[in-house]
Amino acid sequence: MHLPEKLRVGTVDIEPSLVLAPMAGVTDSSFRRLIKELGSVGLIVTEFISVEGLTRGNLRTHRMMRFLPEERPISIQIFGYDESRMADAAVIVEESGADMVDINCGCPAKKVVKGGGGSSLLRDLPQLEKILRTIRRAVSIPVTMKIRIGWDDATINAVEVGRLIEDCGGDMVAIHGRTRVQGYSGEANWEVIAAVKQALSIPVVGCGDVTTPLKAIERLSETSVDGVMIGRGAISNPWIFRQTSELMEGVKPYEPPLSEKHRVLHRYYDLLRDELPEKALSGKLKQMCGYFTHGLEGGSRLRERVFRAQTISEVFDHIDGYFSLNACMVDPAPENLQSSCITSP
Numbered sequence: 001m002h003l004p005e006k007l008r009v010g011t012v013d014i015e016p017s018l019v020l021a022p023m024a025g026v027t028d029s030s031f032r033r034l035i036k037e038l039g040s041v042g043l044i045v046t047e048f049i050s051v052e053g054l055t056r057g058n059l060r061t062h063r064m065m066r067f068l069p070e071e072r073p074i075s076i077q078i079f080g081y082d083e084s085r086m087a088d089a090a091v092i093v094e095e096s097g098a099d100m101v102d103i104n105c106g107c108p109a110k111k112v113v114k115g116g117g118g119s120s121l122l123r124d125l126p127q128l129e130k131i132l133r134t135i136r137r138a139v140s141i142p143v144t145m146k147i148r149i150g151w152d153d154a155t156i157n158a159v160e161v162g163r164l165i166e167d168c169g170g171d172m173v174a175i176h177g178r179t180r181v182q183g184y185s186g187e188a189n190w191e192v193i194a195a196v197k198q199a200l201s202i203p204v205v206g207c208g209d210v211t212t213p214l215k216a217i218e219r220l221s222e223t224s225v226d227g228v229m230i231g232r233g234a235i236s237n238p239w240i241f242r243q244t245s246e247l248m249e250g251v252k253p254y255e256p257p258l259s260e261k262h263r264v265l266h267r268y269y270d271l272l273r274d275e276l277p278e279k280a281l282s283g284k285l286k287q288m289c290g291y292f293t294h295g296l297e298g299g300s301r302l303r304e305r306v307f308r309a310q311t312i313s314e315v316f317d318h319i320d321g322y323f324s325l326n327a328c329m330v331d332p333a334p335e336n337l338q339s340s341c342i343t344s345p
């Protein structure tokens, strides 16, 4: 069975060969640090960052690019169309000390596509080539690209795009196994991902619907890709990287008890507080709580309460109440604690 333990992208070692996918609105510094703390992620990628914002000195955009040393190795993803602006943005990324720069060639959002960037570049290979060659000349850190398998079912061109990326000096390609038209519907097509891997000699990382450690291992072994990138699966289960690594080593994967989920929600809040203004905290915490409690018994009732809460302390009253009540049910507390458990909301 082919299970790559690490991969090398240009001069950067990624070990294990598991990558946190870029996710706008999710993979900010707090979330990335949480994932790093929980272990076994080889590379993390930022949310996509606008080259227009970066090159025009927009403060909010520059703030999105900030990262801490413990997040390394880190790749900063940029999106845009104009090759000289893209190259200027890549230089800003390099100067920030990031380990690599990733070019978004997969975003399906109308606003991005209308500007010629994201997945639109899959239909405009001359422009994609210009962007890659210009960026390649401008920076010395590894340059990678994240693509989809094509624009629609009739124009699946990931192998052609992959070859172009390699010819232009790209150091890695990550592929989400859906077309732009598919959005997030249907299933990721890992056969196309495997075909790209067969065709290229630079590292190929596959992405799409890896929601369990077993799926990660199956994808690695079936397709021979050099690494697996995980997005939504890491939001609902941020331990998925550790569990996958353990499974690769033949060790029984860690199953977080409820108390660990509870701890992680508090930890995420602490990390958010370092990053966000007070008024943005509650929305982010509610969002995370929503993802986290899927599949938990009584989770939907908890989510309703949390979403209605007006203040952070109300949010935590509900969260703490839920976890202490359920901890009591799973693991009976000593008698002197039981009455407080029963009266929790």
Ligand SMILES: Cc1cc2nc3c(=O)[nH]c(=O)nc-3n(C[C@H](O)[C@H](O)[C@H](O)COP(=O)(O)O)c2cc1C
Pocket: 021, 022, 023, 024, 025, 026, 046, 047, 048, 077, 104, 105, 106, 107, 146, 176, 207, 208, 209, 210, 229, 230, 231, 232, 233
């Ligand atoms: C909320 C969300 C935001 C995303 N933002 C980005 C992004 O900024 N850049 C990007 O290349 N892909 C983005 N993606 C796509 C993911 O990186 C990934 O390719 C996709 O979700 C499929 O992987 P998964 O099934 O493991 O989630 C986003 C996906 C989600 C769900």
